[in-house]
Amino acid sequence: MGREEQVEEREVLDSIFPDEITDISETEYRISIKLDLPEDDSDEASEPPTIVLYVRYPEAYPDEAPILDLSPPQHAAPPHPHFAVSADKVRLLKGLEDAIQENLGMAMVFTLVTTLKEEAEQLVADRRAAAAKAREELILAAEREENKKFHGTPVTPETFMRWREGFLKEMEEKQRREEEEKLAELKKAKVKEPVRLTGKQLWECGLAGKVDEGEGEDDDGIPTEQVEKIKIEA
Template identity: 70%
Template structure:
């Protein structure tokens, strides 16, 4: 009974995978499974989509007993940045266990190929998304560092009050300096503009008297002259 089902399944598989399937013996064969990278993931790399080889061997009691499976890379295939048979083999075979358990008693190889393809492509998609997230995080981190150059100290009520007090103090100090400078300039201007009185003018104003009949023009003592300059 088991052998008849094996032969029938093998004939069906040959019609589904005419170029991908290769016989090793009456009960053993291999199928080349070509993967489709997510969103043309190979376009930037210039690589062919990765291909893995599923080895199938029927035990005598198959399909009531699970087939013996193995996975290997395509010979001389270039490495792919999102998929590696040697690294992913254990995980992929583990992922087929539930499918095998659910299909015991029925021909299951086509279902296993479909599940294997989905698992491998999911791995590639996950790695592509992880790489994109890593690039985005790197860009965001670089942007945050760049923005720090344009950000000053955050304004808080405390920092604003301190700034205001410092500003008002500086303005008051500047006002006092300007006021002192204006007073100094006014004082200098008054001293320069004060008229110098002749001896005759001083005598006529009664600020000096005649001495011993002399008609010479006498000058006031220095202290009185200074007072007259200020009074003028």
């Protein structure tokens, strides 16, 4: 009875997967399963991956589980960024165990193909979402770094006190420089030219006519020592 069920199932599968199924022997065949994936900008240059499911009937199938294996397609295909049969094989086969146990005693290959396809497509979707989240985190991190350039140091009591101390020191230094400049200007303003007396002033001071010609006179006939004294007193 097992062999009859196997032949019947194989005929049904041939009508469902006319271009995807290939016989290897009377009890063994392979089915190519192309994943249906929504378009994604990050995978724009990648074709949807294909899984080849190998099925071999043990003598007691379907009361006994079929012998399954997975491989990439025989023709060379560009690698997909989120899926590789060689890397995901163990995970995908393990994902079929519950379906096998639930369908023992019944033809189950179509159910296994459907389950395998859904598991693989969900795996790709999860990885796409994780990659998109990672890209978003990188963009946000870059934006945060860029925004730091436009944000000052947060004001806290400690940062305010440091700023205040620096500001007061700067103002004190500025005031000191200004006072020094003003003092220097005042000193310059107090320096005067020597006082030169008129003839009348000399007469009033009792200096006129008291100088011997040619002795200790300046150009105006005034005794030099007397002029120096007058300059100082002035």
